[in-house]
Amino acid sequence: MGYVADRWHKSRPKLGDPECGEHKGLVASKAHGKGKRWQARYDDPNGNEVTSLWRTKTEAEAEIVKQESAKQTGSWLDPKAGRVTVKQFAYDTWLPSLNIIGRTQTEYEGVLRRYVVPEWGNREIRSIKPSEAGAWQKLLVTKYKLKGTYPNRVSRYVRGIFRLAVIDRVIHVSPFERIPAPTADERATQPPDVAEVRQLIAAAYDDRWKAMIELNALTGLRSGEIRGLRLDRIDFLRRTMLVNQQLVYEKGDGLYFDELKTGAGLRTLPLSQRAVDLLAAYVHKYPPREGGPGEGLVFVMADGGLIGESTLDYALKSTCKKAKAPKRHWHELRHHYASVLIAGGENPKVVQKRLGHKDVMTTLRTYAHLFAEAEEQTRDVLDAAWAEPGETGSTEESPRQGGRIPESRRSQGVLKQVSG
Template identity: 35%
Template sequence: MASIEKRLRHGNTTWLARWRDLDGKQRKRSFPRKLDAQRFLATVEADLVRGTYVDPNDKTIFRDYAEAWRAAQVHRPTTRAHVETNLRRNVYPYFGDRRMVSIRPSEVQAWVSKLSTAPGALSASTVQVVHGIVASIFKAAIRDRKVASSPCEGTRLPRKLPREVVPLDTAVVETLIEKIAPRYRALVVLGAGTGMRQGECFGLTLDRIDLTRRTLRVDRQLVLMPAKPAFLAPPKTSASHRTIPLPRVVADELAEHIRQFPTTHSDGLVFTDGDGRALRRTAFSRLVWRPLVTVAGAPHGTGFHDLRHYFASLLIRHGESVKTVQNRLGHATAAETLDTYSHLWPDSDDRTREAVDTVLTLTQRQPHPAGNDQR
């Protein structure tokens, strides 16, 4: 039963509001005015009836709740590591020791601004991801009645500037293939000739290749976690599971690679380092890829993922549909494909002109004789 008591202490009058929460536990809060106590109790009682009650004195610390939330999520290993790293580096230093009910929207906005502008600022896309993690935590806290509302609502986030994919020239791709060490030649051909992601290429095993039918099954990728051995796991999304038709040039390179560098890896990995171990992204980038980009004269910042863009541009150039490109790349939706590569499809203005010019053929009009202008 809710009640209000008058308290007199050291000559000061306060009003103590008492109520019982959803668990039957008695709560209390003091106010300098009776009217404030009455209004507060009215709100509490209404929230209890609606089932939206939140303890205003809840002492749950953000870090404690976030860690419990993180442990309960059904995440892929890489996503789990990604979330843990972002919380530890970019969130806990600001909000880790704060009570959840004390975090204000203005503080979240100031935090986002600092992440975006401070020395070593994060990119706009990374800030959006980190803010999304915190927003998800508060959304769960609302369901658990730890907070009444999310301080992440209405946050103004930095805008990610659109960046058009500029595919590599075929001459550059051929130079990369020519200049790379023989052990990794087929790896570059595979990336350029199938559009597979780097983790999918690194995780390719012998039993997923059918050289007779010239097909390749993608249903795993190589996952690398800090301080842990590499392991095979499902690919990025369910749409990433796909069977890829192998062009002759790719099939021939794979066959030659398997002949020259027979695998000794326990999982049958096709591509390994000189010691027969699984390739690690950081080591491969430092020791193989970045030096190769320099030697080949490729554009600054060229990454292995650019081979995927090159493959997509080849399909588009040869008239493949959006659906085919989506399936070959393993995109979740056609919208994802269009968002990335729409600028590479033939311009609709040119097709409109060509359609009319092809069908509507008129005799070229002769100019009227001077002075014989018919109006």
């Protein structure tokens, strides 16, 4: 249990000490008349003494009762902890707590440097109000001109700082608690269809780009993953591919091999026979080099050097121009792969696993419109299952027996018969 100390007077006066001229029966200390008189003292949950100063003894006693009660209920916070600045907590506590690779940390540090430190860097973390949190999110668009999904992403990073502060008992509640995050303004992806991908493959001016375009459409690899693909990651017998590294570029370090951004990115992909045949033919014609920076890689430059992201993007843009096709980014071949899986009836969890997304919500956000387009297939399946023999939309056999699923036009015919 804590106790209250009188700073202005000695608790153990020596014999012969003069009596305080202001307070009868007490002996003045060196602190007499300086600052607040009463000091509340108590131990925190870890046994460390915590002190605070108060004007009256009643206030000090009330503080002790309050803190002892908070300790009992598990809601205790160190009154001094919230005085840490937003910048100090973000750099010294939040960043070290994240299980991230170097490039991601560089990205997070850039967010702090550009959007957080200029606004709140020297503010005590406990001083940020919900109204200020909402206003800061608006600044991301109005002041910093962020667009698309970026305001939402930056906000999620900063929300994580305050969420950790709550978990660490630095603040009671995050100022973002009831403030909605910026809307992730994602444009619906319109990936190339199979016909367009075939058109790009035919127009590619080099065997390397032909193979990479087709393989990416068949596997959905990220740019860094296909550029860092090694032959020993491919099991031709089992028709699988291990995706466990990527080729990345970082200013000052150049191109280098790195682990994947998240644990979900580490995956084993099932390969179609077309993908296996494509890879087998390519490595037979262009065996991986021994030695040098491109040792063991399936795809390298003509001189054996590593393929940079900008080089691959330029190759695709040139191919699109030659094919007289819409301008495409390399990532859109990954979207093509996802769209084929979705159209084929794969559920979101499987699509997430194949793409290496961290969670299924990322998959749903990105491809929600494609899943919506698959709703017609659900209607056809149900209509076929429940159709009576002889009804429009029925089949000789049920879907479970291997019969074909009727088209949506036939289901519309059933509706017309019923309404008629």
